[in-house]
Amino acid sequence: MPNQLINTILEVNDVQALQVDFSQLKKIPRENAQNIQVILYYKDEDNFVYLLTTNNHPEELKKIEKQLENQWLKTKVYYTSVEWFLEWMKWYEKLEAEEKQEQEEHEKREKAEWNSAITLMKQFFPKKDSLDPGEFILEMIRLWFQSGASDIHFQPEWKNITLRLRLDWILQDVVNFDAKDFWKYLQKLKFISWVKMNVDYIPQDWRFSFEATNHKWEKKKVDARVNFMPWMISESTVIRFLDSEKWITTFEEIWFSDKNYKILKKYISKTTWIIIVTWPTWSWKTTTLYSILNELNNWKNKIITLEDPIEYEIPWIQQSQINYSKNYDYETGLKAILRHDPDIILVWETRSKETADIAINAALTWHLVFTTLHTNSSVASIPRLLSMWVEPYLLAPAIQLILGQRLVRKICPNCATKRPANYAEQSEIEETLKRMDNLNIPNLPVFDWTLLESHGCSQCNETWYKWRLAILEALEITDDMRNLIIDKNNEASILIKARENWFTTLVEDWIIKVLKWETTLDEIHRVL
Numbered sequence: 001m002p003n004q005l006i007n008t009i010l011e012v013n014d015v016q017a018l019q020v021d022f023s024q025l026k027k028i029p030r031e032n033a034q035n036i037q038v039i040l041y042y043k044d045e046d047n048f049v050y051l052l053t054t055n056n057h058p059e060e061l062k063k064i065e066k067q068l069e070n071q072w073l074k075t076k077v078y079y080t081s082v083e084w085f086l087e088w089m090k091w092y093e094k095l096e097a098e099e100k101q102e103q104e105e106h107e108k109r110e111k112a113e114w115n116s117a118i119t120l121m122k123q124f125f126p127k128k129d130s131l132d133p134g135e136f137i138l139e140m141i142r143l144w145f146q147s148g149a150s151d152i153h154f155q156p157e158w159k160n161i162t163l164r165l166r167l168d169w170i171l172q173d174v175v176n177f178d179a180k181d182f183w184k185y186l187q188k189l190k191f192i193s194w195v196k197m198n199v200d201y202i203p204q205d206w207r208f209s210f211e212a213t214n215h216k217w218e219k220k221k222v223d224a225r226v227n228f229m230p231w232m233i234s235e236s237t238v239i240r241f242l243d244s245e246k247w248i249t250t251f252e253e254i255w256f257s258d259k260n261y262k263i264l265k266k267y268i269s270k271t272t273w274i275i276i277v278t279w280p281t282w283s284w285k286t287t288t289l290y291s292i293l294n295e296l297n298n299w300k301n302k303i304i305t306l307e308d309p310i311e312y313e314i315p316w317i318q319q320s321q322i323n324y325s326k327n328y329d330y331e332t333g334l335k336a337i338l339r340h341d342p343d344i345i346l347v348w349e350t351r352s353k354e355t356a357d358i359a360i361n362a363a364l365t366w367h368l369v370f371t372t373l374h375t376n377s378s379v380a381s382i383p384r385l386l387s388m389w390v391e392p393y394l395l396a397p398a399i400q401l402i403l404g405q406r407l408v409r410k411i412c413p414n415c416a417t418k419r420p421a422n423y424a425e426q427s428e429i430e431e432t433l434k435r436m437d438n439l440n441i442p443n444l445p446v447f448d449w450t451l452l453e454s455h456g457c458s459q460c461n462e463t464w465y466k467w468r469l470a471i472l473e474a475l476e477i478t479d480d481m482r483n484l485i486i487d488k489n490n491e492a493s494i495l496i497k498a499r500e501n502w503f504t505t506l507v508e509d510w511i512i513k514v515l516k517w518e519t520t521l522d523e524i525h526r527v528l
Contacts, residue, residue, distance in 0.1 A: 409465035
């Protein structure tokens with residue numbers, strides 16, 4: 001190494017033995033180095049930088065040394081002949097070749113999508129030690145997003161930090177960071193997220209933005225929400241991507257069957273009543289609600305939302321962010337909204353009796369209100385509201401439609417093939433079809449004794465599934481059901497009455513989508 005050299009005048013063998021650090025070489029551009037015959041080729045741990053020169057331009061050499069001293073660097077100068085100096089100038093050709101290769105790899109990473117992004121991510125990961133931590137983590141974030149992941153998890157283990165991507169709703173392990181080495185990347189994530197970098201004993205969350213490019217070289221801005229949570233070894237970190245271009249703005253493009261599509265279109269065209277969407281966490285509620293708002297969004301309607309958080313900004317809609325730390329909750333916001341004379345109101349979540357009462361009274365005074373509940377089914381929403389001590393005589397006339405929703409994975413169309421259904425599968429499907437047939441539910445698909453199965457391919461990253469699909473149930477509140485609500489009947493009684501009006505459950509909608517070759521029974525059983 002250079003710090004082992006004794007003589008300042010290098011012989012041929014000494015010059016040939018030198019190793020160049022390309023990150024230092026580029027500090028003096030090739031043209032300048034050639035003109036003044038000075039090359040900066042190495043920097044050691046003691047802050048010494050090494051120069052190779054012919055000393056044919058001593059004044060220029062002194063200027064270079066002075067500039068380095070001003071940067072608190074010490075210099076060691078070695079001399080060689082013009083012949084060998086020109087031989088060393090070939091290092092710039094190697095540098096340019098490496099930079100060209102890196103640029104080509106960078107362009108590949110920029111344009112990568114889906115499985116190719118995961119492949120390039122694994123190839124890029126080993127280069128992390130040679131890159132600035134901030135540059136590395138931002139490049140990886142872009143690849144994670146372009147892989148189609150909805151969120152990424154840095155999960156602390158005893159000796160390492162496992163990076164996991166949620167692809168089509170399933171977490172997949174990708175790479176591992178050393179637990180000690182991960183600290184510098186964690187600090188970069190905190191820095192770009194505008195949270196306190198010296199705090200690791202309480203949860204913190206905020207957001208940041210970055211640019212991503214698709215295979216057509218179209219650039220777009222992507223927002224990301226970040227949460228840091230204390231852990232025994234390191235902080236557990238989760239990044240969730242908020243990509244406005246992934247909105248599905250028309251119901252025909254989403255997942256609605258003809259029956260559910262007609263029901264939803266019927267009720268969102270009303271000017272009053274309350275519509276509830278219910279699901280467990282992570283069931284695509286954002287896409288459903290924003291698609292509904294997009295359908296209704298025009299200059300004729302004044303739409304105001306209360307959200308926690310505001311995930312996407314929608315033109316022409318007034319969106320208000322809940323802030324509990326400033327005593328701004330759903331009740332306070334909803335009271336204020338009614339003074340702004342809206343036509344349509346979205347209350348992101350109904351959590352208390354007071355919120356439910358205000359929303360119901362708004363629906364009874366000629367406002368169309370949307371809200372959400374966390375229940376296991378659409379029918380279960382009515383007992384949930386009654387358990388909040390909402391008055392039955394107010395709830396019954398206000399509520400009009402309840403949507404229940406789950407998220408499953410779609411089978412990969414590239415590697416899916418048909419196979420005969422086994423006895424258990426035949427029994428399950430026939431029993432469900434018979435139940436729907438007894439209710440005179442129209443347009444049922446035909447079961448031809450075959451089902452789809454996938455074998456895995458490069459397009460689905462050997463997971464058998466690609467993209468996601470929502471399963472729905474739409475509960476219309478009829479006059480008979482309103483009487484049951486007023487009399488505080490139980491969930492079973494309401495379900496029986498709903499079945500008389502061709503109500504199909506989530507399980508039945510699942511079976512219909514299996515018979516339409518959109519998903520598999522295994523996927524349904526996993527979610528169920």
